[in-house]
Amino acid sequence: xxxxxxxxxxxxxxxxxxxxxxxxxxxxxxxxxxxxxxxxxxxxxxxxxxxxxxxxxxxxxxxxxxxxxxxxxxxxxxxxxxxxxxxxxxxxxxxxxxxxxxxxxxxxxxxxxxxxxxxxxxxxxxxxxxxxxxxxxxxxxxxxxxxxxxxxxxxxxxxxxxxxxxxxxxxxxxxxxxxxxxxxxxxxxxxxxxxxxxxxxxxxxxxxxxxx
Amino acid sequence: xxxxxxxxxxxxxxxxxxxxxxxxxxxxxxxxxxxxxxxxxxxxxxxxxxxxxxxxxxxxxxxxxxxxxxxxxxxxxxxxxxxxxxxxxxxxxxxxxxxxxxxxxxxxxxxxxxxxxxxxxxxxxxxxxxxxxxxxxxxxxxxxxxxxxxxxxxxxxxxxxxxxxxxxxxxxxxxxxxxxxxxxxxxxxxxxxxxxxxxxxxxxxxxxxxxxxxxxxxxxxxxxxxxxxxxxxxxxxxxxxxxxxxxxxxxxxxxxxxxxxxxx
Numbered sequence: 516x517x518x519x520x521x522x523x524x525x526x527x528x529x530x531x532x533x534x535x536x537x538x539x540x541x542x543x544x545x546x547x548x549x550x551x552x553x554x555x556x557x558x559x560x561x562x563x564x565x566x567x568x569x570x571x572x573x574x575x576x577x578x579x580x581x582x583x584x585x586x587x588x589x590x591x592x593x594x595x596x597x598x599x600x601x602x603x604x605x606x607x608x609x610x611x612x613x614x615x616x617x618x619x620x621x622x623x624x625x626x627x628x629x630x631x632x633x634x635x636x637x638x639x640x641x642x643x644x645x646x647x648x649x650x651x652x653x654x655x656x657x658x659x660x661x662x663x664x665x666x667x668x669x670x671x672x673x674x675x676x677x678x679x680x681x682x683x684x685x686x687x688x689x690x691x692x693x694x695x696x697x698x699x700x701x702x703x704x705x706x707x708x709x710x711x712x713x714x715x716x717x718x719x720x721x722x723x724x725x726x727x
Numbered sequence: 728x729x730x731x732x733x734x735x736x737x738x739x740x741x742x743x744x745x746x747x748x749x750x751x752x753x754x755x756x757x758x759x760x761x762x763x764x765x766x767x768x769x770x771x772x773x774x775x776x777x778x779x780x781x782x783x784x785x786x787x788x789x790x791x792x793x794x795x796x797x798x799x800x801x802x803x804x805x806x807x808x809x810x811x812x813x814x815x816x817x818x819x820x821x822x823x824x825x826x827x828x829x830x831x832x833x834x835x836x837x838x839x840x841x842x843x844x845x846x847x848x849x850x851x852x853x854x855x856x857x858x859x860x861x862x863x864x865x866x867x868x869x870x871x872x873x874x875x876x877x878x879x880x881x882x883x884x885x886x887x888x889x890x891x892x893x894x895x896x897x898x899x900x901x902x903x904x905x906x907x908x909x910x911x912x913x914x915x916x917x918x919x920x921x922x923x924x925x926x927x928x929x930x931x932x933x934x935x936x937x938x939x940x941x942x943x944x945x946x947x948x949x950x951x952x953x954x955x956x957x958x959x960x961x962x963x964x965x966x967x968x969x970x971x972x973x974x975x976x977x978x979x980x981x982x983x984x985x986x987x988x989x990x991x
Contacts, residue, residue, distance in 0.1 A: 574894035574929025615828075615856050618895055618928075640854070665738075665774040666804050695738065695775060 517546050519555040522587075526559035527566075529579025531586050538587045548594035553631075556584045560629035561717070567626075568714035574622065577713070581625045602633040604656035604724045607649055607687075609637035611660050611674060614667035619693055622713035623659065630717040632657075643670065643677035650683050656724055657688045659716075660706075665695040672704040688723045692716060728969060729768070729918065729951035731800045731821065732761030735787060736772040743775055746783050754787065755794035762795040764956035764989075768821050769795065771812075772802035781808045788815045800847075800953075806834040819843050824887060825874075826851035827866055832873075840877040847920055848874060850889045850906070858896070863888045863906035864913070871914055885920040885951050886910050893936070894929030900940065904947040911948035920951035937961070942968045959991035966990075 522541065525534035541551050563580045566572040606627055610620050617639050624634045635653060637645060650658055658678065662668035671691055678684040688707040691700075701709035708723050710716035721727055734757050737743040745753040758769050769791050773783035784803060791799060800821040801812045809822055824847035825835045839846050848870040850863045857863045867886045874884050888906035891899045903926075907919045926940045927933035938961050941952065945968045954961055963984070970981040984990050 570931075573931060574892070575897075578895070613830075615851065615854070617856070618892060622895075664804065665777055669777055 517541060517544070517550065517554075519551070519558070522551070522555040523559040523562070526556055526580055526583050526587070527563055529576060529583050531583045534583045534587050535590060538590050542591075542594060548591045549599050552588065552591055552600070556587055557629065557631045560584055560626070564626050564630065564714035564717045566714075568712055568718075577622070577626070581629050584629050603631045603721065603726045605633045605635070605653065606657045606659055606720065607635050607637065607646070607653055607655040608659035609641035609646065609661070610639040611662045611667055611670035612640060612642045613670060614662050614664055615639045616661070616663035616693075619663065619713070620659075620661035623661065623692065623710070623716045626713040626717050627659075627720060630721070632717075632720065643674040646674045647677040647681040647683070650678060650687055651681055655687055657690055657720055659690045659692070661691070662693040662696060668693060668695050668700070671696075671700075671706065675705055690716070690719060690723065728945065728949075728965060728974075729920075730766050730956055730965075731768040731770050731823075731920070731951065731953040732758075732764075732766035732956050733770050733922065733953045734761055734955055734957070735770060735791065736802070737775040737783070738772070746773060746776070746787065749786065751790045754790045758791040758794050761956050762797055765962065766797065766956045768798055768800045770800040770802050770823065770953060773808075774803060774805075780805060781811050784808050784812045785815050788812050792817055798845075804831060806831070806838060809835065810838045813838065813842065813844065819845060819883075821845040821847060821885070823847040824849040825870070827853055827870060829853050836873070836877060839874075840879065843883075844879075845883040845885065846874060846879060847885045847887050849887045856891070857889060858891070858899075858902065860902050860905035860909060863902065864909045867906065867910050868913065871910075871917060881914060881916040882918070885918040887920050887922075890921050890923070890925040890940075892928035892930075893926055900926060900943070904943055907944060907947045907949050911950070918950045919948065920953065921949065922953040934958075934960070938964045941965060945969065946972060959989060963990045 522537040567577050608624055610617055624636050628634050660671050690708045691706045692710045698709045708719045710719045737746055771787040773780050776783045798818045798820055800823045801809055802823040803809055822839050822844050826849040850857055850866040852866050857866055888903050890903050893899050910919055923937040923941055927936035942964050966980050966984050969975050970978050
C-alpha cells in the first residue's frame with residue numbers, strides 16, 4: 516500500500532500546496548481516490564482532532580487543516596466512482612431555538628465532515644419542530660444540538676421531546692454540546708452523548724455508531 | 728474607564744458552589760476584593776441555575792449590596808429575573824443586557840424604562856450575529872434610537888459591539904475596534920462596553936491576548952469594560968494605556984498604582 520505520510524503531514528500542517536501536489540502525484544501513480552481520501556486525508560484529520568482535544572493544536576490550525584482537506588477533496592472528486600464515497604454516518608446538526616451562536620457548531624460540523632461524516636447543517640435558532648421535521652425527512656444517524664447560553668440549552672430537552680413525538684427518537688442518536696452543557700446535563704435530558712469540543716465530538720460520534 | 732467586575736458568575740465553579748450553599752461570606756469576599764481593586768459595578772450572574780435563576784440572582788443582589796456600597800450589573804437575558812433583581816437593587820443598576828432580538832427587546836423594554844437604570848445594549852440582531860463593522864454599527868444605532876426614544880439618556884447606554892473569536896476569523900478584532908470607534912463618534916456621550924475573553928477563544932495564552940486587546944479597545948474609544956479587576960496585569964495595562972492616551976492628569980492614577988504596589 517502507498518505511504519501517505521507526506522500527505523498526512525501536509526494536511527496536519529495545513530500546507531495546501533504540498534498536499535495538492537502529493538494528492539496529484541498519488542493519483543498519477545495510480546492510487547485509488549478512495550484510498551487517498553481515507554488514508555491520506557481523513558486519517559490526518561483524525562490526528563488533527565486528537566491534537567486539538569489535547570490542546571496541542573488550536574482553532575486556526577484546525578481551520579487550515581480542514582481547508583487543506585477540502586481543496587484535496589475537490590481534486591479527488593472527478594475520480595470517485597458511483598458509490599465510492601462511503602460516509603461514516605449522516606449527521607443533522609444545528610444551534611437550538613433562541614440561540615444565534617454558530618462558531619462551536621461550525622467547528623464540530625467541519626471536523627465531522629473531515630472525519631468522513633455527511634453533515635446537514637440547519638443553521639442557528641432551529642426550533643424543535645424543525646429538527647424533528649428534518650430528521651424525519653433525512654433519516655440521519657445522529658442529531659447534533661449546540662447551545663452557548665444556559666437560557667437556550669433548555670431547548671435541547673424540548674427538541675428531544677419533539678423527536679419522540681415525531682416517532683423518530685429511537686432511530687437516531689442525540690449528541691449535544693456548547694459552553695454551558697455538561698455530561699451530567701446530557702444524562703439528565705436523555706441525550707445519548709456529550710462532547711466538550713470539536714475534536715472529541717468526532718470520537719464520540721464514531722463510538723455512538725460503532726464505526727472507526 | 729468604567730470597570731465592571733466580572734467574577735460573580737455561576738459559570739465559575741467556585742461561585743456556583745458558593746451560591747448553591749448560600750455561602751454569603753464567600754460571595755461578600757469576592758465582591759469586596761473587586762471593589763477594592765477598582766470596580767465601579769459588580770456584575771452578578773446566576774445563569775447556570777436553570778429554573779432557579781430568579782431566586783439566586785435576587786439573593787446575589789442582596790448579599791453583594793449588603794457588603795459593598797456599589798451598584799450592580801444585573802447579568803441575565805431573562806426579563807423576569809432582571810425585573811425581580813431590579814426590585815431588590817439599591818440605587819441605579821446596570822442592566823446587562825438588552826438586544827434587538829425581538830422577544831428579548833419587547834419584554835425587557837418596559838422594565839428598563841420603568842425605573843432609572845443604566846443599560847448594556849448588545850449588538851445582536853433578530854436573526855444573526857453581526858460580523859462586520861457596518862452590521863454592528865447598524866444594530867447599535869437602532870438600539871440607541873429605541874432606548875433614547877424610551878427616555879433613557881445616552882450617557883446611560885453602553886453599547887456592546889459583541890466580541891467574536893479572532894481564531895475563527897482574523898478580521899474579528901478590527902470589526903469590534905472599528906465598531907467601537909464609529910459608535911463613539913456617531914453618538915457623542917454614549918458609552919461602549921465589552922468583555923474581553925471571547926477574542927481569545929481557540930488560542931493558547933489567552934490572558935496575553937485579552938490584555939493586548941484591552942489596550943486596543945481603549946485606544947479606539949472604549950469607555951467601559953467587563954473584566955476581573957483583581958487581575959493585576961490586566962489592570963496595569965488599563966491604567967498605563969489610559970495615561971498614554973492623555974486621560975490621566977499628571978499621570979496621577981499610574982503613579983498611585985505604582986505607589987500602592989498595584990502594577991505588575
